[in-house]
Amino acid sequence: MELRRDVFQAIADPTRRAIITLLALQAMTPTAIAGNFDSSRQTISRHIQILTECEIVSQEQNGREIYYHLNPLKLQEIADFVEPFRKFWDDRFNKLENIMKNYKTES
Amino acid sequence: MEKKTKVHAEAGRQELVITREFDLPLELLFKAYAEAEIVEQWMGTKVLELENKNHGSWRFETTDPQGNKFGMHGVIHEFIPGQRITRTFEMVNAPFPPQLEFLEFSSSGQGRSALRMHIVFRSVADRDALLKLPFAQGINLAHNRLQEIVNRLK
Numbered sequence: 579m580e581l582r583r584d585v586f587q588a589i590a591d592p593t594r595r596a597i598i599t600l601l602a603l604q605a606m607t608p609t610a611i612a613g614n615f616d617s618s619r620q621t622i623s624r625h626i627q628i629l630t631e632c633e634i635v636s637q638e639q640n641g642r643e644i645y646y647h648l649n650p651l652k653l654q655e656i657a658d659f660v661e662p663f664r665k666f667w668d669d670r671f672n673k674l675e676n677i678m679k680n681y682k683t684e685s
Numbered sequence: 686m687e688k689k690t691k692v693h694a695e696a697g698r699q700e701l702v703i704t705r706e707f708d709l710p711l712e713l714l715f716k717a718y719a720e721a722e723i724v725e726q727w728m729g730t731k732v733l734e735l736e737n738k739n740h741g742s743w744r745f746e747t748t749d750p751q752g753n754k755f756g757m758h759g760v761i762h763e764f765i766p767g768q769r770i771t772r773t774f775e776m777v778n779a780p781f782p783p784q785l786e787f788l789e790f791s792s793s794g795q796g797r798s799a800l801r802m803h804i805v806f807r808s809v810a811d812r813d814a815l816l817k818l819p820f821a822q823g824i825n826l827a828h829n830r831l832q833e834i835v836n837r838l839k
Contacts, residue, residue, distance in 0.1 A: 586696075586813045586816075586817075589696035589697065590696065590697045590809055590813075591697070592697065595696055595697060656696070659816060659817070660692050660694050660816060663692060663815075663816050663818075664688070664690055664691070664692040664703075667690050667692070667703055667705070668688070668689065668690035668705075670727060670728065671689070671690055671705045671707070671727075671800075672689075673726070673727040674707075674714075674717045674727040675707055675708060675709060677717065677723060677726050677727055678707075678709050678713040678714065678716070678717050678723075679708075679709065681713065681716075681723070
């Protein structure tokens with residue numbers, strides 16, 4: 579089976595969401611990220627790896643250290659996921675509003 | 686400009702909230718939900734049954750341009766005119782479990798009103814699967830995609 583990483587899957591996990599929140603403030607080294615959690619370093623690395631595969635975070639070499647930083651475009655993509663659904667309801671509600679405005683003037 | 690219709694879907698939660706402000710008095714907004722012939726117009730669906738009462742049931746049917754029919758149905762748990770409708774919603778022949786919907790209507794004063802629609806899903810995955818339907822291309826395509834999913838399950 580083909581392994582496909584999905585942004586929704588990535589952000590469904592509470593630890594991964596916490597990592598995203600941390601990285602939203604500043605770029606961090608894996609050690610610094612792991613320092614914020616009780617889980618093993620290995621577990622945190624695995625979460626970072628999943629976030630990297632989804633391109634929510636990317637790594638940057640800075641001297642000897644690797645820094646992870648957030649890819650805001652990818653997070654925007656998650657917001658964009660909801661946008662068609664929002665637009666769908668917006669269209670429906672606009673229709674409702676127009677119909678009822680006519681209803682008001684007719685009666 | 687601020688968007689009139691907002692969707693609040695927090696990551697990892699099995700619910701979402703849709704809010705909308707209407708340039709309509711509360712009675713007219715509520716009427717658009719209560720009267721079958723008005724529901725048909727703005728939802729673009731046929732209303733087969735709409736029992737607006739506690740423990741009532743509802744059934745809608747939409748036909749796409751190709752003549753395919755798609756059903757939706759549920760029960761109305763609570764119906765308080767001008768205030769609240771609590772109901773279940775399920776697509777017929779779809780791989781999605783029913784969802785629970787709390788519709789709250791309120792007056793914003795000066796001939797305006799608001800609707801808050803709180804939808805609770807069986808699981809986070811079910812909510813996300815719904816959000817991923819191709820709404821952008823219209824409800825028919827969303828329905829067609831559902832049909833594909835159903836066919837694959839058969």
